[in-house]
Amino acid sequence: MSSTSPSRHSIQGKTVLIAGGAKNLGGLLATDLARHGAKAVAIHYNSAASKAEADKTVAAVQQLGAQAVALQGDLTTAVAMEKMFADAVAAVGRPDIAINTVGKVLKKPMGEISEAEFDEMDAVNNKAAFFFLKEAGRHVNDGGKVCTLVTSLLGAFTPFYSSYAGTKAPVEHYTRAAAKELGVRGISVTAVGPGPMDTPFFYGQESADAQAYHKSAAALSSFSQTGLTDIEDVVPFIRHLVSDGWWVTGQTILINGGYTTK
Structure with a gap:
């Protein structure tokens, strides 16, 4: 390899699949990886409500010179997850990088959570994450990178x-297991837990008092414009983990400015 050739762990020329890639953190990841040389990005979105944002992200990725496609699907069944990966492979080829940003938040006392609400949370956050890792193991190229979004609340003592x-x-254990199973193929597997992020995902759940608390809880809050975790501060870490940071595997990294620690 010449000194001017891209590293085998660089993003240059790689194919990317992002579940939940239409907007917020997923959308910024899509454009960021394209800007850093990805040749193709498959952008998943959940429902018709996100289609316009998915199309906008596709256009932004294409403007950066990469191929892009939007794929719609509710990923809470194994069949739907299989279809998303199959559709991505058919459209842009086997992914070198697979990132799952899909998640659903509910802030509610345990005594008030219905079985239906629990089942929905479990399907989105747990089941979909498991089958994403399963299909990533089947479809990601050798030497690839896989990353799942979790939450810094995994390090919190909170109601x-x-x-x-x-x-x-459970995604922490899935990450460790997948890292062990896929390591023989040179695939690294990580999880990233941002702190409360300055996106609609956060504000829809929190009262004004709770917002004020979260905006002051991180050790570095006073040095942030919002006091929260900005998606612009998370993206470089994920970019590193899915490129030159490949030697980090089987771990959950909390990116939160000192909001929680393990």
Whole structure:
């Protein structure tokens, strides 16, 4: 390899699949990886409500010179997950990088959570994450990178988020297991747990008092414009993990400015 050739762990020329890639953190990841040389990005979105944003992200990725396609699907069944990966492979080829940003938050006392609400949280945060890793193991190229979004609440001692943090918690073990199973193929597998992020995902659940608390809880809050975790601060870490940071595997990294620690 010449000194001017891209590293085998660089993003240059790689194919990317992002579940939940239409907007917020997923959308920024799509454009960021394209800007850093990805040749193709498959952008999943959940429903018709996100189609316009998915199309906008596709256009932004294409403007950066990469191929892009939007794929719609509710990923809470194994069949739907299989279809998303199959559709991505048919459209842009086997992924070198697979990132799952899909998640659902519920802030509610345990005593008020219905079985239907728990089942929905479990399907989105737990079941979908498991089958994403399963299909990534089947479809990601050797030497590839896989990353799943979890939450910094995995390091918190707090009420009201039992169904959110609880259904994200299994992903830590799935990540370790997948890293062991796929390591023989040179595939690294990580999980990233951002702190409360400055996106609609956060504001839809929190009262004004809770927002004020979260905006002051991180050690570095006073040095942030919002006091929260900005998606622009998370993206470089994920970019590193799915490129030159490949030697980190089987771990959950909390990116939160000192909001929680393990």
